[in-house]
Amino acid sequence: MDLSVLVPLYNEEESLPELIAWIERVMLENNYSYEIILVDDGSNDNSWNVVKQLKASNERIRGIRFRRNYGKSAALNKGFEVAVGNVVITMDADLQDSPDEIPGLYRMITAEGFDLVSGWKKKRYDSKITKNIPSKIYNAAARRMSGVKLHDMNCGLKAYRKEVVKSIEVYGEMHRYIPVIAKWAGFRRIGEKVVSHQKRKYGVTKFGWERFINGFLDLISIMFVSRFGKKPMHLFGALGSLLFFTGFIIAGYLAYAKLFLAGYKMTERPLFYLGLLAMVLGTQLFVAGFLGELISRSSSDRNHYLVEEEF
Template sequence: MNKDLSIVIPVYNEEESIPELLEWIFLVVDEHGLVAEVLMIDDGSRDRSWSIISEWAKKESRLIGVKFNRNYGKSAAIQTGFDEANGGVIITMDADMQDSPDEIPELVKMINENDLDIVSGWKKKRHDPLSKTIPSKFFNWVTRKVSGIALHDFNCGLKAYSRDVVKHIHVYGEMHRYIPLIAKWNGYDKISEKVVEHRARKYGNTKYGMKRFITGFLDLISVTFVSRFKKNPMHFFGVFGSLSFIGGFFITLWVIGEKLYRQYHQLDRRDVVDQPLFFLALVALIVGMQLFLAGFIAEMMIQLNQKKGDYLISEKTTD
């Protein structure tokens, strides 16, 4: 049976909130006549989260539970949910009840009626301390500038996707924050946002600390680099390698030429190897060659591992 939507919920030690959250979700989808499934991905919880999910799944056929043998991270849980989802619209939300299920119908409507690829939640009014809100605003500002995507809240777990998007992207590492960027680089650039309610945490404690902001910037650099240069790494390594090699080459010519000039005119001079600039030039030459070779080897590896399925055909005319 075709489903209107799939709701993907990563779970990590949220035993208190799961029953209340599921009741709320099913109440909302029933009220709006939505044919839905809920996928709860237990990311190696150490409390009773999986037991509660299993008990609910026995009495509620619309709930599908998946359990990891250990904690792999939110991105792995989301990707697993994407793989298992059968709905026309896929919604992700957190299990801590800070995301309101009441937002679900409007998110589904925006995807379907506006033909959008992604609708991202924007927690305009947050119930978090300044120690979280200020770094988050700075993080989102940087991400907007780097990605070119005009979203106010990349960290918001409440997002809606068209089925086509989630079946043609891959989320890995800790890249769940950058799914809009990953989607954009794969050709899905119809991205919008919706102001959503941010509820105060009712149970337990936050699972994320300041560390995520540091790793978040590193992940941003990583996903930007991979997205832009995974098909043509020589465009990155070759450019910087060539600049380094050419710079080192001309510095070497300058150092040697200066010595010959001084020697010809019988002026005071130092040996080439006594000049720090000469060794700087050698380093630039070596680094340039290594970068160029790295790009060349990467290009060869891509050619050897190229697959026909690497490119997505969106339309095709018939004979």
């Protein structure tokens, strides 16, 4: 099968018929073999009934419904699990992502050899104050911290080689950083394509200001897990050792002063408490790293590595 089009949705009953008709037209015009996976993330409107009606008229549609709202990451991860197309296209259900971009994204994967292609909504129709400006700041920080040079990391319109979606896990709010997750999994051919952005036609956005705080915290989590998930002692042990030996040097200096300088009151100096605190914190960090190593070595996926070729 050429394509799996994955659409996570939450309360999008009005936009679904138009979106599916648009996708079907693009598939027919390009003679693709395809499936459309609609993942209902616990909608409380009539979205699921609309999905069932659409399925009745097109057997290529597959529907998955969560019992409650788990979030976009959960919907994408479940869709990745069941997708069978050689190329997987993800897009939002609100009609702001254009299905007309699918052929271009598909060619970049199949003809140009990219592992992942992310859309770049260069011209946006969202509010500048609530979305555009914060999005630019967020993307600049993400580029600098991750090394993945994309202008629009969180664009819902993306294309993936099948091997990518079968090799990564998306959870929490990590959908914002799928390109970073893919890079750390070893898929380094990551491209970008300028895509058109549509004004929202129905309903209202489902995301608030909290997404920026959560996004920053998730980026830190991803950077830590990617670099130190299998070797926590390299971080905690190094920091702990540095703090402990700093405190030890301070303690040594104070002990020398106490022994050889008359009237020197060691415990009345702030440096004494600083050195003591450094040794205590250093010991705690070192123990945390040691415990992290024990947990990591007991993990079921401690020796899980992605093999690209084998003879």
